[in-house]
Amino acid sequence: MTSKKSPVGGHIPVAGGMATKGLKYAAEIGAEAVQVFVSNPRGWAQAAGKPAEDAAMRESGVPTFVHAPYLVNFGSPTPETLERSVASVRHSLQRGAAIGALGVVVHTGSAVTQPFDDAMRQVREHVLPLLDELPNDAPDILLEPMAGQGAMLCATVDQLGPFFEHLENHPKLGVCLDTCHAFCAGHDLAAPDGVQKTLDLLVETVGPGRLKLVHANDSKDPCGSFKDRHENIGAGQIGEKPFAELFRHPEVAGVPFIIETPGRSADPHRKDVETLKRLRDNA
Template structure:
């Protein structure tokens, strides 16, 4: 087991500004890393940044990640959706660069009404050029597998392999692993050795050092449900133990953990952050 600590934090609201709101909430919940939206997560509008807020966040020393909007689908057969998706990814990457983000998380998308092969050809043709535009000091594009709903291009960690092939294993591509998504897609994290098997399979699919972020979420639903309903850490079907197992895995050493758990006030989020820190800090020495 590595002694490199993974920072623990959460997705933070940014009312009043990315730095003003985000860093205040981070302090309230004890976050060591944060994730933010840089535009409306449920719309296509692209918000402009505020240079003073960007600079404060960039200079804060807090590891920052961006979650792009939920509508993005690089595999969509709809030309308008594809165009808006690519524009939104570019915007999130540009804003991420401005605030010093380590990565921009996107959902991997769905083939909707056409074949998996057609959708993946489109990912190669249209998303790869966007990745190639990322400057050397810019954020990585982090692919987040989905919960296993119909026609998803990537749900299990094994399905990251073809997605990385479509993007030619570009060095600016990484992975964000959501524990609730993985559980919903059928990875039994509660089984003996289940976490190790899942992370080992991820590394086998995409190669070493590609896992850059963990979305640490418990689940309201059983394994393999295909339903993405988050629960607070330890209060759901996954429970606390698998999160301790994640901290133990050498491929996770130093990878930030970000909660996206229920609650509209600091208290439940502070408790989740404290729980994860306790699991991390109480691991036996190797």
């Protein structure tokens, strides 16, 4: 087993209070780490924080991450989307700092209808200034590769290379690896050496220590399907064993695992957290 245990947790609700309701839910599912939205994940509106809730989150000691809205796309050919993406990620970073978050997860985005090189120039132009604004104690920006659908800029872990090159291997830049995305993009995590190969390639591409978060999700669809449909741990095409292998890889030592699995109540999420803890503790 890796020398440092990875905390296991989940995405928590913020309606009714990020700390008041959210941390209560975290306790119900046995979460040791949490992820939150600080604004509408499917819109551009920027919600203000509540000082008491922010302070409670900071003081909780629970490793916390923010997920930026899904609409963010620095590869978009639409100027309005670019402008709103910058504002949205900056807001997520500011709110993340207020609650003591360790990182802000940002999808790597899509070129939509424009050439890849043009989209990547936009990534540099708009993301590098955001990184340069960050003080050392601010949350990192964590790039999350996608499942490969459409004109996605990054799906397989080696495709993170151009991002790190364009962003000058910035010290505040990290990676969030989603297991469902990676699997559906073509990394066969269920193969005997699939996890080892994937994580070794990640380290080879971006260097050691860049993996800051794992989105632990099984997949409803097969490897290479380019679909993004999450399943509960062990109930999908990946299965339990690869998650145990993830915990054994040295690059994952101490890296938090966050589930984003199906379920409208605490019960399935509690089960997924318990499964991951068991796999971690027996790895």
